[in-house]
Amino acid sequence: MLENLKRLADHATTPSPRGPSLRGVMFHATDQGGAVELLTDAQRQQLAAIAKIDRVARRTTIYREGAIAENLFIIGSGAVKAFRDLPSGKRRIAAFLFAEDAFGLSEAGRYVNSVQTITPVMVYRLDASLLRETFKRDSALGVSFLCKAVHELRAAQRHTILVSRRQATGRLAMLLRLLEQNTAHLDLQKGVIEIPMTRSDIANYLGLSLETVVRASRVLERQGIVDFVGRHHARILNRHRFEQLAAAF
Amino acid sequence: MLENLKRLADHATTPSPRGPSLRGVMFHATDQGGAVELLTDAQRQQLAAIAKIDRVARRTTIYREGAIAENLFIIGSGAVKAFRDLPSGKRRIAAFLFAEDAFGLSEAGRYVNSVQTITPVMVYRLDASLLRETFKRDSALGVSFLCKAVHELRAAQRHTILVSRRQATGRLAMLLRLLEQNTAHLDLQKGVIEIPMTRSDIANYLGLSLETVVRASRVLERQGIVDFVGRHHARILNRHRFEQLAAAF
DNA sequence: CGCGACCTTGAGCACTGTCAACGCGGGTGG
DNA sequence: CCACCCGCGTTGACAGTGCTCAAGGTCGCG
Numbered sequence: 001m002l003e004n005l006k007r008l009a010d011h012a013t014t015p016s017p018r019g020p021s022l023r024g025v026m027f028h029a030t031d032q033g034g035a036v037e038l039l040t041d042a043q044r045q046q047l048a049a050i051a052k053i054d055r056v057a058r059r060t061t062i063y064r065e066g067a068i069a070e071n072l073f074i075i076g077s078g079a080v081k082a083f084r085d086l087p088s089g090k091r092r093i094a095a096f097l098f099a100e101d102a103f104g105l106s107e108a109g110r111y112v113n114s115v116q117t118i119t120p121v122m123v124y125r126l127d128a129s130l131l132r133e134t135f136k137r138d139s140a141l142g143v144s145f146l147c148k149a150v151h152e153l154r155a156a157q158r159h160t161i162l163v164s165r166r167q168a169t170g171r172l173a174m175l176l177r178l179l180e181q182n183t184a185h186l187d188l189q190k191g192v193i194e195i196p197m198t199r200s201d202i203a204n205y206l207g208l209s210l211e212t213v214v215r216a217s218r219v220l221e222r223q224g225i226v227d228f229v230g231r232h233h234a235r236i237l238n239r240h241r242f243e244q245l246a247a248a249f
Numbered sequence: 250m251l252e253n254l255k256r257l258a259d260h261a262t263t264p265s266p267r268g269p270s271l272r273g274v275m276f277h278a279t280d281q282g283g284a285v286e287l288l289t290d291a292q293r294q295q296l297a298a299i300a301k302i303d304r305v306a307r308r309t310t311i312y313r314e315g316a317i318a319e320n321l322f323i324i325g326s327g328a329v330k331a332f333r334d335l336p337s338g339k340r341r342i343a344a345f346l347f348a349e350d351a352f353g354l355s356e357a358g359r360y361v362n363s364v365q366t367i368t369p370v371m372v373y374r375l376d377a378s379l380l381r382e383t384f385k386r387d388s389a390l391g392v393s394f395l396c397k398a399v400h401e402l403r404a405a406q407r408h409t410i411l412v413s414r415r416q417a418t419g420r421l422a423m424l425l426r427l428l429e430q431n432t433a434h435l436d437l438q439k440g441v442i443e444i445p446m447t448r449s450d451i452a453n454y455l456g457l458s459l460e461t462v463v464r465a466s467r468v469l470e471r472q473g474i475v476d477f478v479g480r481h482h483a484r485i486l487n488r489h490r491f492e493q494l495a496a497a498f
Numbered sequence: 499c500g501c502g503a504c505c506t507t508g509a510g511c512a513c514t515g516t517c518a519a520c521g522c523g524g525g526t527g528g
Numbered sequence: 529c530c531a532c533c534c535g536c537g538t539t540g541a542c543a544g545t546g547c548t549c550a551a552g553g554t555c556g557c558g
Contacts (some may be wrong), residue, residue, distance in 0.1 A: 027318070028377065029358025068277070084410070085549080088498045092413060094406045105403065109278025112403055128277065131394075139388025143381075149398040154361055157343045157403035161333070164341060164412045164456030168514075190432055199537060207413030209515055214538055216470065231523090231537075249337045415515075417546070448505065458547055463506060480505075480555065 018122040020074040022144060034087035037100075046141070047074075047096030047136060051124040057151035062115045062123070069106030071125050075099050078121030079182075079196045082113040083204065093205040095155065096197065098182040102148055104128070118197045148234040161248055163207040168216035171206045173245035175225065176234060191236040199231075268297030269323040269373040271393060272349035273400035287393040295383060295390070296323075300373040311364040311372070318355030320374050324348050327370030328431075329447045331362040332453065342454040344404065345446065347431040351397055353377070367445045389459040410497055412456040417465040420455045422494035425483060426477065448480075468488075 030036065039047070053076070056062065062073065065071040065084055075097060082103055083093040094113055097103050105112050106128075135142040162174045176193055183194040196203075203210040222225040225242050227235045236242050262321050270288040279285065288296070302325070305311065311322065314333055324346055331352055331469040332342040343362055346352050355377075384391040411423045425442055444451075452459045469475040474491050476484045485491050 025356050027355045027357075028381070084497075086410070086497055090498070092410050094409065105399065106276045107274050107403055108276075111346055112406070132277070135392050139391055142270060142391035143384050145543080146391055146395045146398055149395055149402060150354065153398060153402045153405055154356055156409065157361070158404055160343065160405065160412055161335070161341050163409055166513075175341060198535095210514085210536095212514060217512090218538085221263045248335055249332075249339070415545075447503090459504095460506080460548085461546055464546090467506085 017043035020051060020076065020142075020147050021100040022102060024072060025149050025154075026147055027150050038147050039141075043138065043141050043144065046138065047124070047126065049129045050134065051126050054123045054125050056117050056121045056123065058117050058119050058121075060117045063111050065111055065114045067111050069109055069111045070128055072102060072104035072117075072128055072131055073123040074102045074126065076122035076124060077119040080121060081118055081197065081201060081205075082115050084113055087175055091204045092207070094199060094204065095152070095159070096178070096182070096201075102145075102152075118201070135239075148199075155208065158248070165249065167209055168206075168212045169219050170249060171208065172202075172213065172216045172220065172243050173242060174227075174248070175202060175206060176236075176242075176244040180236075183184060191239070193234045194238070195232045195234060268284045268293035268295075269300060269361065270349040271323065271351060271397050273397050275396055276399050276402075283430075287396050288390075290389065292390050292393065293416045295387065296373070296375065299383065300375050303353075303372050303374050305366050305372065307366050307368050307370075307476075309366045311366065312353075312360050314360055314363045316360050318353060318358055318360045319377055321351060321353035321377055321380055322349045322364075323373040323375070325371035325373060327372075329364050329370060330367055330369040330446065330450060330454075331364050335360055340453045341456070342450060344401075344408070345427070345431070345450075345454065351394075351401075367450070375380075381461040407497070414498065417457055417461045417466050419467045419494050419498060420457065421462065421469065422474075422491060423497070424451060424455060425485075429485075440488070441481045442485070443480045444483060479484075 018041060020039070021044065023035050024038050024105075025035050026038075034085070051074075056078075062080065063069075075129050077099050080097050080103065082095045082097060082105070083091055085091050095103075096118070103113075103115055135145075162171055165171050165174075176195075179195060180193045184198075197205075199213050200210050203213045206213065208216075217226075217228055221228060223238075223241070225236075226240045227237055229235060267290060269288070270293065273287050274284055274286050275287075300323075305327075311329065312318075312320075326348050329346050329352065330342050331344045331346060331354070332340050334340050344352075345367070352362075352364055384394075411420055414420050414423075425444075428444060429442045432445075446454075448462050449459050452462045455462065457465075466475075466477055470477060472490070474485075474487045474494070476486055478484060
């Protein structure tokens with residue numbers, strides 16, 4: 001765990017010199033089907049010109065739901081969670097966000113979610129009104145952000161499907177696959193997944209109780225599909241059965 | 250029900266002469282907090298120039314998941330459902346869409362959902378590549394679509410919260426409130442909600458079984474909160490308790 | 499107006515949520 | 529450097545709720 005945090009922290013000290021990155025899958029067809037950089041070098045420089053770089057310690061609230069939305073953020077490195085606290089006291093995590101993701105979703109000028117860091121994080125902070133001005137000058141930039149928003153929309157729909165599953169083991173497997181995709185850039189052994197957040201965070205994301213998450217973990221272990229080593233790492237033992245579970249049944 | 254369909258159908262025969270509309274709540278602050286028209290008259294004319302108007306009968310598939318995404322659609326009138334059929338045979342409805350909503354969500358050039366009409370529908374069909382060209386000429390148009398996408402993103406997150414609720418009655422109440430908001434433009438008595446889709450559609454949207462939806466309806470009736478009249482209309486009897494249930498607990 | 503699609507209801511079961519108690523481990527202060 | 533401490537994770541028992549399977553009943557479209 002210590003090593004893990006250190007790696008993320010080191011990563012955070014070397015921001016891309018070219019400015020912020022936005023990753024996503026285009027909605028129109030491209031040569032490569034997978035995720036691509038949505039911004040040109042010129043656009044990144046343009047954004048870098050109006051961006052402030054913030055370094056934030058882990059477990060820090062960046063903003064709260066309902067606050068005046070003055071900034072849009074792009075993650076340089078690290079991981080954050082976007083969540084809402086419901087009247088009942090329950091907390092629903094809408095999304096985990098990683099490097100090259102954007103956050104700052106607002107409605108009528110106010111943030112709709114609260115955002116808290118999970119690891120140490122480096123973010124590019126963009127003034128919302130300055131960004132709107134920039135859109136006016138560069139129409140292609142607006143389209144890039146449209147791509148990103150659409151990408152997030154697809155992710156949100158997948159999340160809904162995930163949460164509607166009845167079996168806890170299936171939901172957990174889907175989360176693990178999500179994490180595997182988003183930590184692929186880290187220098188980890190093949191089949192090893194980094195889990196930066198707590199079990200409680202996972203439960204709030206999956207719409208399960210904390211205990212059920214733990215029990216589902218035990219089930220995956222007992223069936224020889226996944227091995228949980230420590231609190232923040234997992235290893236895929238049986239890729240076939242894992243994918244079978246994680247498939248959006 | 251007959252009357253209902255007729256009304257929707259009549260509505261469909263009188264498209265706005267000014268071209269397609271896009272409704273949503275802005276992410277930045279405006280005078281009015283609620284939903285606004287996102288397009289200027291000039292933009293609507295611009296879109297109308299590249300739009301084909303289609304009239305589609307009810308229960309018609311507009312496109313299937315995985316098909317090449319060549320169009321973006323904007324609903325003039327009527328209601329559609331966007332869904333995915335899962336390997337298990339289950340169907341998850343990602344969204345119900347109404348007048349002034351857009352659909353045609355794609356990923357790497359292919360539609361991610363299937364879309365089917367629920368009522369007779371009038372849609373504006375926009376060629377995707379023509380639309381992209383239009384974005385290049387009018388940067389503000391891209392921002393308008395960005396607003397719409399962000400609006401849909403917030404809706405998707407609310408949907409996730411909805412589906413993560415345990416109590417069926419609460420989920421059903423939330424759906425009814427959604428329907429109330431989206432059929433408000435119809436000339437219905439106050440407190441009367443139009444339900445264009447089947448119980449099965451509702452179940453697939455709420456992530457419940459068909460039977461549970463029916464049972465939840467009976468519970469709401471027994472508690473004197475809602476009265477279901479026929480298969481496609483509901484009346485709110487106790488607004489206070491209804492809102493209490495529908496609140497995102 | 500008739501038939502098919504849709505809705506309704508019941509019984510039994512599987513799964514998760516809740517409550518409660520305990521264990522583990524890293525971080526901190528002496 | 530070590531020991532304490534608190535957050536986090538783990539496990540068990542029990543009750544509640546929705547899902548499945550199965551069999552009627554009814555609405556409303558053509």
